[in-house]
Amino acid sequence: MISVSGLFKAYGDNQVLNGIDFEVAEGEIFALLGPNGAGKTTTVQILSTLIRADAGDLRVAGHDVAREPDAVRAAIGVTGQFSAVDGLLTGTENLLLMADLHHLRRSQGKRLARELLARFDLEDAAAKPVNTYSGGMKRRLDLAMCLVGDPRVIFLDEPTTGLDPRSRLTVWAIIRELVAGGTSVLLTTQYLEEADRLAGRVAVLHRGGLVATGTPAELKAQVGDSATLDDVFLALTEEVPS
Template sequence: MKNARNTAGNTPAIHVTGLRKSYGDKVVLDDVSLSVQAGTVTALLGPNGAGKTTAVHILSTLIRPDGGSASVNGFDIVRQQDGVRASIGLTGQFSAVDGLLTGEENLLLMARLRHLGPTRSKARVAELLEQFDLVEAARKPLATYSGGMRRRLDLAMTLVSTPSVIFLDEPTTGLDPRSRHTMWDIVRGLVTEGTTVLLTTQYLDEADELAHRVAVLDGGRIVADGTPEELKRLVPGGHVQLRFADVEALDAASGIFAGAERDDAALALSVPSTGGIRTLRTILDRLDAAHVDVDDLSITTPDLDDVFFALTGKREQASRATSKGTVS
């Protein structure tokens, strides 16, 4: 369940306008605009090559944009890079831990790089080891760490300096389900404390679980932006499936809902629906008025998988169609 924390004020922690980036003839980001409110999670969702990692690298000042503007925590990513870097933490797609050191030594090294000082470094490292459930493994070599433990350590290193904005670039790739859920709980805890998170992911359930808003990136462009529920409403296909005890009831219901899809073998009827309470009440009222008893019902609504497949790949398909001299 997503954290429902409301933040005061409307000042975005991340604000992007018309961002562009190309490598030669390859356009990676094409007029991308995005706003992320403080203390929330925004997920950048898209297929491989959509431009998600490039966007994160630009916002974290690792590469420069070709055009457009962006600010993080009020600092311009081109003119005020030191301010941006002091405000953020970045966890990339692959763990950036040193395999020759223990978990504790990795954290202490990061604390030194952040100039925390000996006393503060020791206290902060102890806090993070406790927070990320790494106390028992703190002084063990990283060769003994599981993938989930390495990922938790990697995120802990990102948090040494308590950044207010965190970029998580596919943070749970390759993790088992238990480790993924542990990472989700950690992210929720950070947001509860006021941290802003921009998350890139290919896991649709991850975006649905964590994100207050989802921006779908495809072919370098934002093709949709909204809450998970808003995006799901963009895609048709929801229905209420009604099951009946006998053919007579099924026949009667089919006469009431002319546009419904009938399944005689299952004695079921699929009635197109948005899944809303009002629509469901209307369906049941019509059945009740006709004295038709329903044996069972289930509601199916589009999920982010449906959104993803409906919204992504269209530009590539259009390009292929144009190259063949056809219009779709």
């Protein structure tokens, strides 16, 4: 569902991505793990057509990212690091606005809004302005909004940043549910536990390059039988020369 080959991106002399390669299968959670500034968000922005790559063969849901951006946008949902919700609108109104942007019939949009509010446990807050929501509620609404177009691929850019432990567990459960339905997810995170608990495969991104890719178990085996993903990350990034 996602194919990335030779992805390069630079801003002036700053090489943000220096030729990374990875693939994400249908119904897979693939995690890009790395610290702030590693290039995770830039990767998501390129694959979701928000910015252009300098070089690379990039395909999402079978469509060329550079040549078929409209087709890519029709196939994806995106949730960024900060919830893209309108605080002055209610939860229902935010979802209806998204339905309008997808050119759904009004009756279809209303039905979908009700279904998503129930699915994400937001029915009791549906008529309240979103600026009264907690951080976890806003994140759940943000995820609901990215499902309005029934995307085949979802990009989650650090979706649990700033959430309390209970809200983080709720978001994890939602992500697992999406994948169980066949959706492919590219997850970026700097939380090692999040990558370990959710992803079928993990790629460690450091200074614009992928230093390792594999299942959490495979990466741990590179360091030792009793290693954690924390140990793997520290070992791999410390081996990369400055």
